[in-house]
Amino acid sequence: MVKYLLxxxxxxxxxxxxxxxxxxxxxxxxMQSSSKRLSTVTIAPLADYSFEEQPIKKIDITKNSEQVxxxxxxxxxxxxAFKSRETNPQFTALDKQAKLAVIISLAHAFFIKKSFSxxxxxxxxxxxxxxxxxxxxxxxxxxxxxxxxxxxAIKQYQQLLIAQPKSQAxxxxxxxLLRRENRYKEAIEVFVRAIKISSGNIKxxxxxxxxxxxxxLGEYKQAIVAYKKSIEYRPTKASTWMSLAGALAxxxxxxxxxxxxxxxxxxxxxxxxxxxxRKAKFQTINFSYFDAANTLKKALIFSSNAKLYEMMAxxxxxxxxxxxxxxxxxxxxxxxxxxxQKKRGKLxxxxxxxxxxxxxxxxxxxxxxxxxxxxxxxxxYRKSGFFDKAxxxxxxxxxxxxxxxxxxxxxxxxxRSRGKYIEANKIYEKLLTHNYNVAFLWFENALVHENLLxxxxxxxxxxxxxxxxxxNIVYKLAKARLLAMSGKLSSAMExxxxxxxxxxxxxxxxxIKAELxxxxxxxxxxxxxxxxxxxxxxxxYTSKEKxxxxxxxxxxxxxxxxxxxxxxxxxxHNISVRYILANSYYQSNELTKxxxxxxxxxxxxxxxxxxxxxxxxxxxxxxxxxxxxxxxxLKEKLNN
Numbered sequence: 152m153v154k155y156l157l158x159x160x161x162x163x164x165x166x167x168x169x170x171x172x173x174x175x176x177x178x179x180x181x182m183q184s185s186s187k188r189l190s191t192v193t194i195a196p197l198a199d200y201s202f203e204e205q206p207i208k209k210i211d212i213t214k215n216s217e218q219v220x221x222x223x224x225x226x227x228x229x230x231x232a233f234k235s236r237e238t239n240p241q242f243t244a245l246d247k248q249a250k251l252a253v254i255i256s257l258a259h260a261f262f263i264k265k266s267f268s269x270x271x272x273x274x275x276x277x278x279x280x281x282x283x284x285x286x287x288x289x290x291x292x293x294x295x296x297x298x299x300x301x302x303x304a305i306k307q308y309q310q311l312l313i314a315q316p317k318s319q320a321x322x323x324x325x326x327x328l329l330r331r332e333n334r335y336k337e338a339i340e341v342f343v344r345a346i347k348i349s350s351g352n353i354k355x356x357x358x359x360x361x362x363x364x365x366x367x368l369g370e371y372k373q374a375i376v377a378y379k380k381s382i383e384y385r386p387t388k389a390s391t392w393m394s395l396a397g398a399l400a401x402x403x404x405x406x407x408x409x410x411x412x413x414x415x416x417x418x419x420x421x422x423x424x425x426x427x428x429r430k431a432k433f434q435t436i437n438f439s440y441f442d443a444a445n446t447l448k449k450a451l452i453f454s455s456n457a458k459l460y461e462m463m464a465x466x467x468x469x470x471x472x473x474x475x476x477x478x479x480x481x482x483x484x485x486x487x488x489x490x491x492q493k494k495r496g497k498l499x500x501x502x503x504x505x506x507x508x509x510x511x512x513x514x515x516x517x518x519x520x521x522x523x524x525x526x527x528x529x530x531x532y533r534k535s536g537f538f539d540k541a542x543x544x545x546x547x548x549x550x551x552x553x554x555x556x557x558x559x560x561x562x563x564x565x566x567r568s569r570g571k572y573i574e575a576n577k578i579y580e581k582l583l584t585h586n587y588n589v590a591f592l593w594f595e596n597a598l599v600h601e602n603l604l605x606x607x608x609x610x611x612x613x614x615x616x617x618x619x620x621x622x623n624i625v626y627k628l629a630k631a632r633l634l635a636m637s638g639k640l641s642s643a644m645e646x647x648x649x650x651x652x653x654x655x656x657x658x659x660x661x662x663i664k665a666e667l668x669x670x671x672x673x674x675x676x677x678x679x680x681x682x683x684x685x686x687x688x689x690x691x692y693t694s695k696e697k698x699x700x701x702x703x704x705x706x707x708x709x710x711x712x713x714x715x716x717x718x719x720x721x722x723x724h725n726i727s728v729r730y731i732l733a734n735s736y737y738q739s740n741e742l743t744k745x746x747x748x749x750x751x752x753x754x755x756x757x758x759x760x761x762x763x764x765x766x767x768x769x770x771x772x773x774x775x776x777x778x779x780x781x782x783x784x785l786k787e788k789l790n791n
Contacts, residue, residue, distance in 0.1 A: 202324045215252050223256045255285055262290055267297040283314050289321055301328055319349040326360050335364040355385030371402035392416030393426055400433055424454035437586050438556050440469045457486040464499055476503045507531040526554045538565045572603045590619035594626050606637035624650045631663055640670055656687055674705040692718055696728050703735050726752055730761055745769050
């Protein structure tokens with residue numbers, strides 16, 4: 152088809168192409184105006200469980216009696232003694248005030264040593280009134296939360312706040328615990344109180360806690376407002392910026408704005424590889440594979456975490472960089488700490504090594520698959536040519552938060568492979584409306600227009616791909632083909648020559664150059680290029696076939712026929728070559744030879760239309776010649 156298009160003058164296509172200009176221009180404007188709209192992409196908020204600590208005044212043990220201090224030392228240094236303290240004769244002999252002094256000193260000692268379980272045991276014997284009077288209630292609630300007794304801690308903080316409603320640390324910590332327990336509406340009320348009574352970092356933490364609750368409730372706009380207020384009071388808190396980015400993404404804010412916010416968070420904590428992972432995940436969900444890979448490359452400077460290698464392998468797979476994918480999978484095999492990660496690595500290896508059948512067999516043997524493995528199976532089916540099975544899985548994944556857009560890309564590719572170009576184009580338009588800055592999709596969409604014989608539309612699309620990745624020679628060659636299709640042969644040749652200056656023996660560029668010479672009716676230069684191609688690839692039978700055709704076009708019929716016969720000596724079943732040979736015999740009036748080649752073609756393909764049509768021409772010409780011969784004989788007889 153490319154040969155057919157490139158050998159035309161281009162003028163008829165130009166007329167046809169004008170029809171599409173209006174539609175394409177409209178589509179361009181539409182995409183630009185709607186490029187800000189993203190489907191909901193939820194990223195788990197970075198819930199800040201950094202509880203606020205209340206200053207604990209050091210106990211002045213000099214005010215205690217020696218007996219009290221001796222018991223405190225005994226109980227803090229011996230677990231057995233502490234367990235049996237209630238029956239210890241020295242302890243039971245103390246009066247109420249001295250016993251209280253022991254408990255208070257013990258609680259302080261355990262809390263400072265972070266022996267929170269023992270601090271709880273020491274304090275739970277006191278009444279709530281005693282804990283409040285001796286300023287131990289916060290310590291008790293805080294110790295309970297540290298040993299994951301969240302319900303009890305919540306109750307104790309609530310009691311504290313009845314007595315001390317302006318306790319900033321107590322209010323904030325209660326809100327954090329309520330949020331941890333998924334009691335979001337209650338938590339919001341508490342965070343609002345914390346905001347009213349606090350300032351600085353505590354106020355910022357309260358706004359952040361409130362925002363996280365809104366995120367969990369799906370109220371993304373309110374979450375954004377709260378995160379931004381938190382940043383006003385604490386602008387250097389990296390995790391808040393990262394959470395704000397997640398909220399912006401969930402609220403379908405502009406893709407660039409989300410990325411910019413991620414970058415603000417990363418800039419504040421550049422060595423935190425997890426932040427790069429969060430950003431790269433967002434970019435991957437939105438099929439910005441090239442940018443996601445660049446994000447992870449920065450993370451690899453600071454960390455060699457196996458997750459980074461796994462994600463990089465996936466990104467290389469998405470970009471069809473198999474050799475680089477293999478490199479990262481090798482690193483993943485060395486760095487993996489979990490069995491499940493090692494297994495995933497092996498499955499990805501099968502895909503990269505094109506062992507699709509084995510991969511599919513393994514995945515089909517599993518009772519339950521993650522969405523990631525369903526996606527892997529789908530793309531393996533697509534690569535194997537099982538488009539129906541691939542489409543079935545991809546259609547299910549198309550509503551997925553994580554794999555929805557990526558699944559749509561493969562559905563568009565399946566439509567392209569099936570020749571359903573109109574359907575493929577619709578999907579590409581949706582994808583590009585969602586993410587306007589992805590070069591490979593502009594390229595693939597341009598290929599659809601090329602197949603639809605829409606060079607003007609194709610040129611509009613490929614222009615974006617080249618602008619985004621100006622060094623990509625594959626995109627440049629696509630532009631050259633589309634220029635040629637629209638009749639701009641000289642412009643196409645300029646691009647091809649630039650590519651060849653960059654990569655002298657690039658086969659694809661040389662083949663396009665040969666076709667451009669054919670379109671210009673420059674058979675001599677066309678022959679030179681094909682000869683060079685055959686020097687580079689001795690078994691390039693396609694170039695040999697076209698070289699033979701060029702010889703015939705130039706009038707060197709015998710030379711062309713000899714080359715065609717050589718090809719058939721190695722590829723006797725090559726119908727295309729045999730047809731060219733048969734046609735050349737016909738043109739040179741070697742009708743018997745031509746008919747012989749046609750019969751061979753029909754033995755290989757009995758329904759071959761070209762061969763049937765040529766056969767009719769040959770037979771008609773033979774009959775014509777027979778009639779002419781009979782007429783000549785008759786005339787000679789009459790003259791005699």
